Amino acid sequence: MKTKIINDIRVSDPSINVGNIEFYKPDNTSTNDNISYINGIEQILYARVYDNSNKLVYIYKSIKFKFIPELIYTVQNKTEQYCATSITFLKEDLISRISPSINSSKYADYEVYVDDAIVNGNIPLNNSNNYRIKLKYIGAEFCSIDLFSREVEFKLINSNPILPSGKFAEVCNTEILSEAEILTALGVDSTIYRLVNMPTTPYNFIGNEAKFNVQIEDRSDASCTSNIVEFTVKKKNKCRFG
16 A cells, blocks of 8 residues: 555655555544455545655545455356366366456466365366366465455366157168258258268168167367267158159
């Protein structure tokens, strides 16, 4: 607080060489150099500012201040999608996700707690789960703080595609379905997904139906795969030719 007042005076009148600054309470009780505070409670101080000759040059009245440790924590709930069943995060990964405003050079000033357990190094989190995460400041830049940030929710969503069951396509006689036709019958965007394996051809019909299992994966890097479902090929009752 002294530094702020000195800077204010330097801006308003650079010719003043600030000497002593005395803080006192509204009841005129001096606080000397020790300013006690209660976290989160707004308080009021006055200040007398003297120059180097001990001449009173400024009186600051009604200096309102509030110490809120949470100000150094800008945390937010986070939802992310993954295909893997378990994802490994570093402490730094979790900080960057729930508090992107924290400079990466300051990561060492924080501890991360996941479901009340401190994170040191790698931590695998299971997909399709919600976790409670909070930060604790342990650095030296701010005054001594022994409080946690508010707790936020870190939600992991399984983004693997889910295929519906009971899908089929109709063919004429020995017609073979293309991959795009099978994907369309499954209700899948063929520009994003592909079949993990094409079915064996010609189809093994029992009566008028042939059945085989299908599974899809993303075309980019095959990191996301679907469930396996049974797909049916049915012979059409009437086929038009020519």
